[in-house]
Every structure is written in structure tokens, then in C-alpha cells.
Amino acid sequence: xxxxxxxxxxxxxxxxxxxxxxxxxxxxxxxxxxxxxxxxxxxxxxxxxxxxxxxxxxxxxxxxxxxxxxxxxxxxxxxxxxxxxxxxxxxxxxxxxxxxxxxxxxxxxxxxx
Amino acid sequence: xxxxxxxxxxxxxxxxxxxxxxxxxxxxxxxxxxxxxxxxxxxxxxxxxxxxxxxxxxxxxxxxxxxxxxxxxxxxxxxxxxxxxxxxxxxxxxxxxxxxxxxxxxxxxxxxx
Numbered sequence: 096x097x098x099x100x101x102x103x104x105x106x107x108x109x110x111x112x113x114x115x116x117x118x119x120x121x122x123x124x125x126x127x128x129x130x131x132x133x134x135x136x137x138x139x140x141x142x143x144x145x146x147x148x149x150x151x152x153x154x155x156x157x158x159x160x161x162x163x164x165x166x167x168x169x170x171x172x173x174x175x176x177x178x179x180x181x182x183x184x185x186x187x188x189x190x191x192x193x194x195x196x197x198x199x200x201x202x203x204x205x206x207x208x
Numbered sequence: 209x210x211x212x213x214x215x216x217x218x219x220x221x222x223x224x225x226x227x228x229x230x231x232x233x234x235x236x237x238x239x240x241x242x243x244x245x246x247x248x249x250x251x252x253x254x255x256x257x258x259x260x261x262x263x264x265x266x267x268x269x270x271x272x273x274x275x276x277x278x279x280x281x282x283x284x285x286x287x288x289x290x291x292x293x294x295x296x297x298x299x300x301x302x303x304x305x306x307x308x309x310x311x312x313x314x315x316x317x318x319x320x321x
Contacts, residue, residue, distance in 0.1 A: 126307070127307055129309065129310075136296070136315070136317070137314055137315070138212075138298050138300075138312030138313050138314050138315050139251075139298075139310075139312050140312070141309035141310065141311070144307075144308075144309060146307075184250075184251065186310075188305055188307070193304055193305050193307075194256070194263075194264055194305055195239075195241040195253055195256045195264060195300070195302075195305050195310075196241075196253075196300075196305060196310055197253065198243075198250060198251040199250065200249070200250030200251075201250060201251075
């Protein structure tokens with residue numbers, strides 16, 4: 096069956112370091128992969144989208160990679176700040192396309208000052 | 209433009225009761241999806257409505273149902289509430305799932321006692 100795994104439930108890092116979060120999937124061939132940020136008690140907020148034919152995407156301090164051979168996406172936050180503390184979710188479209196996203200369970204990131 | 213609006217924000221119900229949650233999508237978005245989020249299971253897809261028709265459905269019992277109106281507003285209903293239905297219920301809308309971002313509402317926090 097199709098599965099999405101985000102490598103850690105929680106990740107603690109020092110302010111100023113680069114945070115790297117992993118999203119792995121099996122039995123999928125998604126055309127798009129998205130990353131969201133979710134703060135406690137709120138809905139997820141879109142951060143980045145990467146297409147299957149793109150290796151890397153950047154937005155300010157954020158970088159996403161997408162390796163369809165490894166079936167993996169890495170999400171990096173450089174020069175992390177305490178305000179980056181949140182849960183980060185990866186999401187994939189289903190293979191049939193234009194169907195609602197399937198989400199991983201998320202990684203809770205804590206940036207310590 | 210206005211975001212996705214969910215009402216109510218908080219709800220406390222007793223086991224056995226039923227509940228109706230409401231979602232108004234982004235203007236121009238005809239597709240609405242509902243997700244249930246719990247600490248253990250993460251974001252789980254409930255169902256999707258497009259142009260008043262249910263287009264996709266997740267693995268939830270028949271107690272969970274929904275509908276969409278001609279103005280794209282959607283409601284979901286849970287009958288015969290169980291303690292395990294306590295969760296954050298999120299509604300999302302998108303122009304095209306997968307290839308464009310999904311917009312989430314703030315969610316409705318349902319507590320069943």
C-alpha cells in the first residue's frame with residue numbers, strides 16, 4: 096500500500112544551524128510534492144511545491160529537493176530561528192492526479208536559542 | 209481575498225450526538241476536501257467534493273458524511289459521535305490538487321465527552 100514517512104517525529108536544533116527534514120514515500124509515483132508548516136491549533140500553511148522533473152527548489156531560507164529514484168524529499172531551513180519552530184508536513188498528490196493531497200504525519204521542529 | 213473559513217472553531221459534544229461543521233472555500237475554488245487530524249494519526253483524508261458531488265472518499269465509517277452547495281460551501285456531518293471522533297477537523301480548497309497549493313481553514317476542534 097502507499098505510504099509516506101517523515102523520518103522523525105521531533106527534531107531539536109540550535110539557532111543558526113540548518114534543519115534538515117526527510118520525507119520518504121513508497122508505492123507512489125507522485126507528480127508533485129509539497130511542504131507545509133503547521134502551528135499548534137491552526138491549519139497547515141503552504142511553503143513550497145516541487146515537481147517530479149525538478150531536482151531542487153528554493154525560497155528565501157528554505158530549500159527542497161526531490162529525488163524520484165530514492166523516493167525521497169529533503170526540506171532544509173538554513174540559519175534557523177526560534178520562529179521556525181513548528182510542525183512541518185510533506186504532502187503528495189495521488190498518482191491519478193488532481194485528487195486531494197496525502198500527508199505525512201509531520202516532523203515537529205524546535206529551534207533552541 | 210478571503211481565506212478558507214470554518215465554523216465553529218470549537219465544539220464540545222456528548223457521545224451519541226451528531227454534529228455539523230461548515231466550510232467556505234476560497235472564492236473561485238470549486239473543490240473542497242475534509243481532513244481529520246489527531247496526534248497519533250496525523251492528517252487523514254475524509255472526503256472531497258467538487259461541484260456538489262463527492263469525488264473521493266477516505267476510509268472512514270458511514271457516520272461521516274458531507275455535502276456541498278451550489279456556492280461551493282461545504283458541510284460535514286458526524287452522527288452517533290464516539291470519543292475517538294475528538295479531533296481537529298480541517299477543510300481545504302485548491303484550484304487543482306497537487307499542482308497548486310492547498311489552502312486550509314483554521315479548523316474546528318471537536319471534543320466528544
